[in-house]
Amino acid sequence: MLDARLGALRGTAPPIPHNARTLAALTANPSCDRRSLLDAAGIDKDALAAHLDLPRPLRKSQLALDYGIAFERKVTAQAGAPLVPLLRKALGLTLPEVSYEDVNSVGSDDDKSSPQLRHARTRSLILSAAHRRSDPRTLLDHPVLRLTVAGHQVYLEPDVIAFQLDGVFHVVEIKSFPVIHGQPDPVKATAALTQAAAYVLALRELLAGDGLPPDRVSDTVILVNPRNFTRHPTATPFSAHKQIKNLSRHLGRLRRLPGLLDNLPPGTTFDLAPGPDQRPTRPRGELVAALVTVRPHYTPGCRHHCDLSFHCRTEALNQGRTAALGTSVRDDLAGIDTIAKALDLADGRMHPSRDQQDITQALRHAQRIHADLHTDTA
Ligand code: SF4
Numbered sequence: 001m002l003d004a005r006l007g008a009l010r011g012t013a014p015p016i017p018h019n020a021r022t023l024a025a026l027t028a029n030p031s032c033d034r035r036s037l038l039d040a041a042g043i044d045k046d047a048l049a050a051h052l053d054l055p056r057p058l059r060k061s062q063l064a065l066d067y068g069i070a071f072e073r074k075v076t077a078q079a080g081a082p083l084v085p086l087l088r089k090a091l092g093l094t095l096p097e098v099s100y101e102d103v104n105s106v107g108s109d110d111d112k113s114s115p116q117l118r119h120a121r122t123r124s125l126i127l128s129a130a131h132r133r134s135d136p137r138t139l140l141d142h143p144v145l146r147l148t149v150a151g152h153q154v155y156l157e158p159d160v161i162a163f164q165l166d167g168v169f170h171v172v173e174i175k176s177f178p179v180i181h182g183q184p185d186p187v188k189a190t191a192a193l194t195q196a197a198a199y200v201l202a203l204r205e206l207l208a209g210d211g212l213p214p215d216r217v218s219d220t221v222i223l224v225n226p227r228n229f230t231r232h233p234t235a236t237p238f239s240a241h242k243q244i245k246n247l248s249r250h251l252g253r254l255r256r257l258p259g260l261l262d263n264l265p266p267g268t269t270f271d272l273a274p275g276p277d278q279r280p281t282r283p284r285g286e287l288v289a290a291l292v293t294v295r296p297h298y299t300p301g302c303r304h305h306c307d308l309s310f311h312c313r314t315e316a317l318n319q320g321r322t323a324a325l326g327t328s329v330r331d332d333l334a335g336i337d338t339i340a341k342a343l344d345l346a347d348g349r350m351h352p353s354r355d356q357q358d359i360t361q362a363l364r365h366a367q368r369i370h371a372d373l374h375t376d377t378a
Contacts, residue, residue: 002257002258002261003152005261006040006041006042006257006261007041008269009037009038009041009043009264009268009269009270010041010042010043010269010270010271011269011270011271011272011273012271012273012274013043013044013047013271013272013274014042015041015042015043016042016043016044017042017154017155018039018042018149018152018154019154019156019157020156020157020158020195020196020198020199021195022039023147023149023154023156023195023198023247023251024191024194024195024197024198024247024305025039025305025306026039026247026250026251027194027243027246027247027250028194028301028302028304028305029297029299029301029302029305029306030250031297032295032296032297032298032302032306033260033294033295033296033297034291034294034295034296034297034308034312035296035306035308036256036257036260037257037260037261037294038270038294038308040149040152040257041270043270045306045307045308046058046059046307047272047280048270048272048287048291048307048308049307049308049310049311051272051280051282051284051287052284052287052288052311053284054307054308054310054311055310056307057303057309057310058305058306058307064176067176068175068176071174071176071226071231071233072159072174072176074231074233075174075224075233076102076141076159076160076174079100079102080098080100080139080141080160082233083139083160083172083224083233083235084098084100084139086224086233086234086235087139087162087172087222087235089235090222090235090236090237091162091164091170091222091237092164098138098139099138099139100138100139100141101125101139101140101141102141102142103118103121103122103125103140103141103142103143103144104118104141104142115144115155115157118142118143118144119144119145119146119155122140122143122144122145123206125140125143126140126143126161126163126169126203126206126207127206127207127210129163130167130169130207130210130212130216131210132167138162138163138164139160139161139162139163140160140161140162140163141159141160142157142158142159142160143157143158143160143161144156144157145157145158145199145202145203145205145206146202146205146206147198147201147202147205147251148205149251156198156199156202158171158172158173158196158199159172159173159174159224160172160173160174161199161203162222167216168215168216168217168218169203169207169216169217169218170217170218170220170221170222171196171199171200171203171217171218171221171222171240172221172222172223172224172235173192173195173196173199173221173222173223173224174224174225174233175188175192175223175224175225176225176226177225177226178225178226178227178228178229179223179225179226179227179228179234179236180228180229181228182236184223184225184236187304189223189238190243191304191305192223193221193223193238193240193243194240194243194246194247196221196223196240196243197221197240197243197244197246197247198247200217200218200219200221200240200244201244201247201248201251203217204216204217219239219240219241219244220237220238220239220240221237221238221239221240222235222236222237222238223235223236223238260294264293264294265293268290268293269290270287270290270291272287288311291308291311292315296312296315296316297323298312298313298315298316298321298323298324299323299327299330300313300324300326300327301327319338320338320339320340321337321338321339322336322337322338322339322342323337325339332359332362333359334359335355335356335359336356336359342363345359345360345363346360346363346364346366346367347367348364
């Protein structure tokens with residue numbers, strides 16, 4: 001039933017599955033109903049942005065994509081040979097030999113197998129290692145995990161899972177942004193840890209299905225990045241405890257989907273109605289009207305993680321939303337959602353309610369300072 005309702009929102013397009021990146025984006029703006037609903041329905045937000053003729057800042061250049069792929073191949077080449085010494089150091093692995101299994105293709109050398117097959121293989125290898133029914137598979141390259149998101153099973157693909165002999169699994173993420181003198185870019189590192197948090201939760205879900213406790217998966221995630229300005233990899237352990245807690249909490253909130261669907265006007269759809277040449281034929285005005293039916297929660301940070309950021313920013317500015325002025329302004333003016341209302345309170349054109357009295361005083365104080373400064377410089 002829920003699937004059919006979400007399918008009607010998506011229309012004729014195939015669903016875009018959730019991935020660690022989309023799950024990570026949820027933690028960046030968990031209050032946005034628009035994003036929650038579009039992601040749950042598997043709607044291609046980049047295709048919506050393209051049809052609305054919006055800038056698409058999240059699209060990576062082909063050069064950056066190629067560099068990322070080349071770096072990952074370098075790290076996992078020759079059965080993970082370059083990775084093993086890095087992980088030995090980072091995780092304190094003492095094994096002289098480290099076994100390695102590539103789960104990219106199951107039963108075929110060339111093509112990637114289906115996620116279902118790869119997940120079945122991953123599950124069997126992980127449970128064998130966890131119960132020590134076989135030699136521990138110390139490194140699993142491109143395993144496929146499954147996580148329940150809003151009642152749906154989502155397939156996720158970490159880069160590597162490392163298994164330690166003392167019975168703890170670690171998620172390893174290979175990223176192409178550099179670590180310079182031991183320090184990665186903090187914004188990129190936090191985003192990478194939030195993605196890794198999705199894998200940690202999925203791995204815990206797999207183990208829990210076999211009665212194994214969550215502490216069999218470490219909160220410590222290993223990021224493998226280029227060192228300084230070279231292409232040589234370096235592995236750094238980071239605690240993802242905070243990100244795991246946040247993501248787990250936000251995933252719990254996604255169960256509101258039926259409520260969000262109930263609030264939509266009948267017949268709402270984000271279908272782009274592709275024509276015979278696959279170009280969208282949906283009038284743009286109709287698509288914009290459909291977006292208006294789901295409440296956004298725009299913050300300037302949206303531009304880092306959502307394809308619709310330019311649309312929602314324009315909408316927030318047109319509506320005079322305080323959020324368009326930045327997160328700190330929005331938070332400082334909590335409860336006052338439009339710039340017009342803030343000005344009316346400051347100028348005395350609007351009488352503050354009891355819970356607006358403090359902020360009204362602060363606004364009037366700021367206005368007096370502004371007026372004094374203006375007088376001094378006149
Ligand atoms: S850009 Fe729009 S849809 Fe995306 S998270 Fe922000 S408010 Fe929500």
